[in-house]
Amino acid sequence: MERVVHLAGLLRRPLVGGDGEVVGRLSDLIVRLRGRDYPLVTGLVARVGGREVFLPAEQVADLEGQRITLVSPRVDLRHFERREGEVLLRADVLGHRVIDVADVELVRAYDIELEQRPDGWMVTCLDTRRPPRLRGVMGGRGGQPDWRDWKSFEPLIGHTRSARVRGPFARLGRLKPADLADLLEEANRTESHEILQTVHADPELEADVFEELEPDSQLRLLRERTDAEIAQVIARMRADDAADAINELPQARRQPVLDALPAGQRTKVLTLMGFNPSSAGGLMALDVLTATGSARVAEALRAAGEARTLQPEALTSVYLVGEEKQLLGVITLVELLQADPKAPLEDVVDRDPVRAGPDTDVEDVALLMTDYNLLTVPVVDDEDRILGVITVDDVLDAVIPEDWRRREPAPRPPHHADEPTPGPPPHDTPPHS
Template sequence: MTDTAQEPRVLHLSALLKRPVADRAGHSLGRLADVIVRLRGRDYPLVTGVVAGIGGVELFVPIEQVDSFDADGPVRLVSAKVDLRPFERREGEVLLRADVLGHRLIDVTDVHLVRASDVELVREDTHWLLARVDTHRPHRLLGVFKERSTIRAWRDWKAFEPLIGHGRSVIARRPFARIRRLRPAEIADLIEDASTEEEREILGHVHQDPELEADVFEELEEDLASRLLGARTNAEIAEVLTRMRADDAADAISDLPQARRRPVLDLLPAGQRTKVLTLMGFNPDSAGGLMGMDFLAMPGRTTVGEALEAVRGAGALQPEALTSVYTIDDEGSLLAVARLVALLQADPAATLQEVSESDPVRVGPDTDLVDVALLMTDYNLVTLPVVDEDRVLLGVITVDDVLEATLPEDWRRREVAPPPDGHRDAGEPAP
């Protein structure tokens, strides 16, 4: 592309679409149908060509054949000679009109889905780059959408993750997908707000990290998780449930059709299957139904230093469950509990028995949800052990599980207040 004096440094896609395409002499050839950019990981996407409608066929014109984008005139080509083969998208290519304009993007900063009203191209040296996205909503007046020039929301392209739908291009950008840096609950919120095609693409990103995928399914609404899991094979379901907490896996299996429960259970590892079957035997609104079966318990003669080392090595356990270390006897009966803060403040050479609270607050597996909540509130507990009639430690209830069970059913749909610094743009400054 030549660097002409009249060529602007900034272009908006909305102003380019349907512009005449002409040769250098000004003879009309057709109209601009789309602009093509190539994804480049963490760099701004590079404009590689345009799609021109010529003679009723959409043809690819490489950017090297574009002489100039005049401020108001036609898109001028170097010559009238163009490749007459119909345009076919290649790996890593994004069509700005077809894939971005009017489509939704993931706002990685504020973690929600927004619609792209326009995109901005910026000239850098001899190249055009996709730099910004306008996410303002057109004004609706008397049934017609009106553009209001005073309402614009131009933001850095790097603050977004596009949902472009094209499989080969999705693969090309996966190593740099920012969505996998979001919290599982945030990704779950995105999926719950997504269309069927959007949720498929988001889950495609998440599937690349099996641990994250399991965490996301734990955060999804039960009906949606059941639908998404139900669309998979038994082996695929078992693969996800294997990495989930046993209590969440038990809930997920209970939501499957009856005919699929046993086949999925049989595909789980023996340890996970035993935990899930145990939990499925309890009322979901009881202490047994709420508890998790992963906790840290050891003999009272264990030193504080050894206990802290065990906490450091328990990366697979739920962090909330690690706020307490339980002391048990040789039969597994609960003797005492040591809070993590007490362990950190104690002499590493002391024993658990010396720093633990004897006769801890505990409940049986049939204790109902209200009593569990009252006990945890009255005693300011983050965790609550569940024991059988012989005081054998069966599991541990964490405060987050109680909150989830006691909040209104539609709590996930509430809009939470953003943090005071929540509007910072995560993207780098545009070129």
């Protein structure tokens, strides 16, 4: 028969010896992290005579019932001092926020479930549903406890005391950049610092995450870095997003960051900074897949396959250009796949592509995309030379009203792709350690 207790109900319970004498009261439980295994209870913190003392787990005969029974009433009265890597369930987890990996949100742990297994008592579940008695005070949902596997969460986020023994949050690196950006925008300073430390291990992912951040959050996180560190992130961002990021920096920091960028990225960023940020020129991507009229369909497809440095959202079409880069036509990749591989491009392209000038308002670009069912629109100068391409994701980002962004997000569908493989559920046959 499974033996389960809940931390909220254990706290302040009396600790009694075999003779029934009250020794003290439970103040906290100490656990040892074990990687992918459930944390194991290694001791208790008891309040005895006005001080907190340590009791090893082996001294506990029973955690169930209205009293916690000890093997012996003898207690070492030296003041409890936390050791490196120890986690205190009440002080460090209960009431603190954890990351729900499947739903990609920060939630609070309102109770902790422990189960007795052959190795001892271990943490198996968290309850993140606010108790009914707190609804009126704190707002939000409440109701019956919602016990979920400990392994569904990244607990101890922002908890520096245990960072060394926990290691990096490997599962966070598998989340989408937009999801990580959402977490950062919701996190406090300590939490966001630790999330960023994990993301920083993958520079490309770090740049993608900063691209997804709202401008105020992006600026808040960038301002805490040196100019060289900002440049390292911006160097890997898309040029249009990099230009926006630099424009948001305080005036005194813009030029030092620009000077620290690689020459190629600096040139692109300076080009885009010359346009109104809300115009087609300010939003366009400068890298475009072009071909000349003498090229054939097969060559264009091969070029698309090899264009690994181009922004994927911009790689929906191939643009036919003349000797002076004048825009002569466009063909989508789908149309290329369906065309005769030996056919010349000039025979299969649309000779009158929809286009926009660099000063075109983003709202007008959005209307063009809607009217012609486009994912991208080329941007051309007065001589019809192609300057870049504006993508639908950038247009949506610019035209979605600000109050829409603050709406409560729609419920996420069931999602298990990023979940760990936790083994048997907490109340099934215990795993071997």
